[in-house]
Amino acid sequence: MSTMTRTAGPDRRRTELAAFLRSRRARITPEDVGMPPGPRRRTPGLRREEVAQLAGVGVTWYTWLEQGRPINASPQVLDAVARTLRLDGAERAHLYRLAETAELPRPAPAAGLPEDLPAILAGLDPMPACVTNARSDVLAWNRGYAALFPFLVNAPEAERNTLWMTFTLPPCCNPFVNLAEEGPLFVAAFRHRYSRHLGEPGWRDFVRRLCEASPEFARLWARQDVAESGSRLKVFRHAAVGEVAARATAFDVSGAPGARMVVYRPVSPEDRERVERLIDDPDLAVHDHVH
Template identity: 55%
Template sequence: MVGMTVLEELPTGATGRDRRRTELARFLKACRARVTPEDVGLVPGLRRRTPGLRREEVAQLAGVGVTWYTWLEQGRPINASEQVLLAVARALRLDGTEREHLFRLAGMAPSRFPQPAPPELSPSIQVILDSLAPLPAAVSNTRFDVLSFNGPYRSLFGTERMRPSHGAFFNSLWCMLVAPPCCNPCGNREESLPRMVAVLRAAYGKHVGEPAWEEHVQRLSARSEEFRELWARQEVAPPETWLRVFRHPEVGLLRLNATYLTMPGVQECYIVVYVPASAQDRERVERLGSLPPGGWTHTCEQ
């Protein structure tokens, strides 16, 4: 049900394995609903009440028994081999990120409990971030916690926005969800927010049942109906370059390509560099980098 998270729907004492099976069931149903019979060369027939494929059609395409697939989609404790999961992934037309997500939810990748402490970043990382100025740059993890940033990044979001959203770090997804329109720096929220939630969902597949991650998802769900609706779509995506648009009261509109760079030796963290999309954006980024430390502020209430 939209509006209820995994933590709310499962009974007290549910294990990480229980949570993964519940997530697996939801994911398979959502993927099945997105594939039409025409997509896979089947004749739709008459009086179809099911959006997308029927369970028996997925089973037929994957070469597995209908009962077995039904149990898999219901989250029952059954074993699935790598070969069978690949067949299901092909039947549902999953891409690479979705296929990896399916495998993790099915228990084909090791879980890590409890969640490790935030990584200790080398002092050289801050030097790298500062050297990238005037380009805004930050270190972000897959939950969108911002672990470190340079001056232009602070100027882009504003001094007040850089306060910790919850816990120890500023969280850019939280900021996008709760900032009022007058003070939200994101100018293409309708495109960026679904993408960020899909990246979070893909990362969550590696941490289902971990208290810190479950609490993070629950906190976002409790605060935002929009997040709950996006989370229920079961869409997953990798962290890769996409266009972000920002509004700044002094610089104006900025079109920047958020580019994710991996950090060797630091798991699930990226250096995110905001690269101007045009010559005009380059000029505005240079103006952004010349602003006094601290950036802009706002006084409206959240």
């Protein structure tokens, strides 16, 4: 194995760490931390020396940390930086992983799915449900999910991915109604998982291709936001039945590390009835045009 191959992982982590720290520093103003605004600033947010002062660390050390240099960072010092930058739980865990300090255990790659999973998915109908891996590739689904997202389940395997669908389908076919609100959180939750797979070619290639295919994803990815997944209200549209509002909740799949079951619970009886109509009449679930 060449030296370049051996160091690709750490170098990639340091690059991500530098970009993440700069983005978190830029969002905090001096007023936010009780400091005078001072003279006109060339860039938004705190200066490096101000972060170092507030965190109680050396300016040179913090500068090297933000530049991605290979320096040691203790949990206590990282905690001080995290408090200064007002990182939430997901962002703090992300910082620790990138700094390779007290890193959380890496999940094993998704194994074969449990044999009972198809029956479980079918039993959830008419609630749409699917199983994805950490990269958001869709591995299995039920009839409700296929009826609500026909473009996704019929896509080539390389594009059978919820992020890919969300950010690349044209407006006429994109089922996401509240994408402006949910899109940033979707990308932030993906970055939270991505930090566990730095250096893996499949993940890097997927992000590269999606950035090329979607300027909006590229813009959100550059923000360096990080969040944990949670139950969210999502609103989808379908040409045949109109809008369907559902709460999406994810569950880890036992026996398949990295895999998650995502269940969409229709919010109202009307939303449930619209999904049932799509399941009962397969012709309705087919879109009226192709690209």
